[in-house]
Amino acid sequence: MGLNYKxxxxxxxxxxxxxxxxxxxxxxxxxxxxxxxIGGFGSFFRFPKAKYKDPVLVSSSDGVGTxxxxxxxxxxxxxxxxxxxAMNVNDILCTGAQPLFFVDYIATGELKPGVLYDVVKxxxxxxxxxxxxxxxxxxxxxxxxxxxxxxDIAGFCVGAVEKKKIIDGSRIxxxxxxxxxxxxxxxxxxxxxxxxxxxKNELRKLSKELxxxxxxxxxxxxxxxxxxxxxxxxVINGIAHITGGAFYDKIARILPDNVDVKIYRGSWRVxxxxxxxxxxxxxxxxxxxxxxxxxxxxVLIVDPGSAGSMIKKLKRQGINSCIIGHAxxxxxxxxxx
Numbered sequence: 001m002g003l004n005y006k007x008x009x010x011x012x013x014x015x016x017x018x019x020x021x022x023x024x025x026x027x028x029x030x031x032x033x034x035x036x037x038i039g040g041f042g043s044f045f046r047f048p049k050a051k052y053k054d055p056v057l058v059s060s061s062d063g064v065g066t067x068x069x070x071x072x073x074x075x076x077x078x079x080x081x082x083x084x085x086a087m088n089v090n091d092i093l094c095t096g097a098q099p100l101f102f103v104d105y106i107a108t109g110e111l112k113p114g115v116l117y118d119v120v121k122x123x124x125x126x127x128x129x130x131x132x133x134x135x136x137x138x139x140x141x142x143x144x145x146x147x148x149x150x151x152d153i154a155g156f157c158v159g160a161v162e163k164k165k166i167i168d169g170s171r172i173x174x175x176x177x178x179x180x181x182x183x184x185x186x187x188x189x190x191x192x193x194x195x196x197x198x199x200k201n202e203l204r205k206l207s208k209e210l211x212x213x214x215x216x217x218x219x220x221x222x223x224x225x226x227x228x229x230x231x232x233x234x235v236i237n238g239i240a241h242i243t244g245g246a247f248y249d250k251i252a253r254i255l256p257d258n259v260d261v262k263i264y265r266g267s268w269r270v271x272x273x274x275x276x277x278x279x280x281x282x283x284x285x286x287x288x289x290x291x292x293x294x295x296x297x298x299v300l301i302v303d304p305g306s307a308g309s310m311i312k313k314l315k316r317q318g319i320n321s322c323i324i325g326h327a328x329x330x331x332x333x334x335x336x337x
Contacts, residue, residue: 021113022120029127029134033100043136045101047160054163058097062087063154066191067211072150073200074207077115080153081122082129083188086214087243088157089130090298093218094239094254096167096225097159099132105154106139109146119153122213130218132157165225169238169254169301176237177307178251178261178325180268181220181314183297185212189244190291197281209273217298220317224300224310235310238301242293249290251299251334260330261301262337263289267324271295289336301327 023037035044049055064083071080081104089099104123106116116139127134146152186194191210198206225236238254251261265285274295278288288294302310307323314321 021117025117025121026124026134029124029132031100031133034133034135038134038136040136043101043103045133045135048100052160052162055160056097056163056166058092058095058159058161059157060088060091061154061156062091063152064188066195067186067188068150068152069195070191070203070207070210073203074211076207076211077118078122079211079213081119081124082126082213082216083122084153084155085123085126085130085132085157086216087188088155089126089132089159089216089218090214090241091243092157092159093221093298094167094241095159095161096165096236096239097161098222099130099157099159099218101133101135102127102130102155102157103135104137105156106137106151107142107145108140108151109143109148111139111141112149115149116151119151123153123155126213126216129216131222132159132218167236167239170256171237172254172256172259172301172327173237174259174327174329175304176301176327177304177323178263178327179300179302179307179310179314179321180296180324181217181298181300182215182268182320183242183271183293183295184215185209185271185273187214187243187293187297189246189293193281193283193291194277197277197283206273215297215319217319220314220319221298221300223317224313227313235306236300236302240299240301242297242299246291246293247289247296247299247336248334252332254301255327255332255334257332258329259327260333260335261325261327262335263325265289265336268295268322286336296324299324 033046064080071077124134240250240254242250311321
C-alpha cells in the first residue's frame with residue numbers, strides 16, 4: 001500500500017475527535033459577546049461597545065517557555081495552560097486593559113488527547129480566572145519537530161481600555177510608592193536557570209513547587225482601577241508584570257526618563273524556593289533579582305496617599321501585598337538596596 005497522511009505521523013481523525021471533545025469544555029469561559037462556538041475558520045466576538053466611549057484595543061502574545069520541561073518530567077499537564085493565559089493577560093493588564101478573549105496554539109509531535117485535554121483545561125481555567133473567553137485555537141501535529149511526549153504552547157490575548165485611562169508609566173513621579181503583589185512561586189520565567197541548578201531527580205522532587213501556575217492578577221487589579229472611590233488617573237500611575245528581566249528590566253520599562261525606583265530588599269518575605277535556588281546555584285543577589293520575581297509577581301506604582309487603602313482592598317480580593325519601595329528623581333533606573 002502507498003503512503004497516506006496517517007502513516008506519515010498525522011492522524012486527522014484523532015484530531016477531529018479531540019476537537020469535538022473540547023467544545024463543551026471551552027464554552028464554560030464564554031461571555032455573552034462570543035458568537036457561535038469553536039471549530040470554524042475564524043472565531044467571532046462582538047465588541048462590548050456600550051461599555052466604552054473611546055476604546056483602544058490592547059494585544060499580547062506569549063508562551064510558557066522551558067517550564068514545560070518540568071511538566072514533561074513530572075507528567076503533569078493541567079497547570080501550564082494557566083501559565084499561558086497568565087503571561088498574556090497580566091501583560092495587557094499593565095496598560096489598564098481588561099482582557100476580552102484568548103486564542104491558543106499548541107504544537108506537538110504526536111497528538112495525545114489525554115495530555116492535550118489537560119493543557120486546554122488549564123487554558124480554559126486561566127481564562128475564567130481572568131474573566132476572558134477562550135474562543136479558538138489551533139492544535140498542530142508535526143512529527144519530527146518535537147521529542148516524543150513533548151509539546152509547545154503559545155497564546156494570544158486581546159483586551160480593551162478607554163484611551164484616556166491608558167496606564168503607560170508617564171505619570172510616575174518622585175514620591176510615588178511601589179506596592180508589590182505576592183507571587184505564586186516562580187511563575188513562568190527563569191526555568192532555564194532552574195534546570196541548570198537542579199538535577200533531573202531534584203526537579204522531579206520539586207515539581208509540585210516548580211509547577212505552581214502563574215498568578216493571574218486581572219480581577220483584583222481591575223477592582224482597584226474601577227473602584228468608584230478611586231480616580232484611575234490619579235492613583236495607579238504604573239504597573240509592571242515581573243517576568244523575564246525581573247525587577248531591573250520590567251520596572252524600568254515603565255519609568256519616565258527623570259525617575260528612578262528604589263526597591264528595598266527585606267521589605268517582603270522571599271519564598272524558600274528562591275533561597276534554595278540561590279544557595280545551590282551560588283547565584284549572585286543581583287542576578288537573582290534580574291532573573292526571578294523573588295515572591296513579587298506584579299508591582300503597582302501609586303500615589304503615596306493611596307497605598308494603604310489599596311493594600312487593604314487587595315487583601316480583601318485575596319492578594320497579599322506590601323510597600324516594597326518608592327520613586328525618586330533619577331534617570332529611569334531601578335535600584336535594589
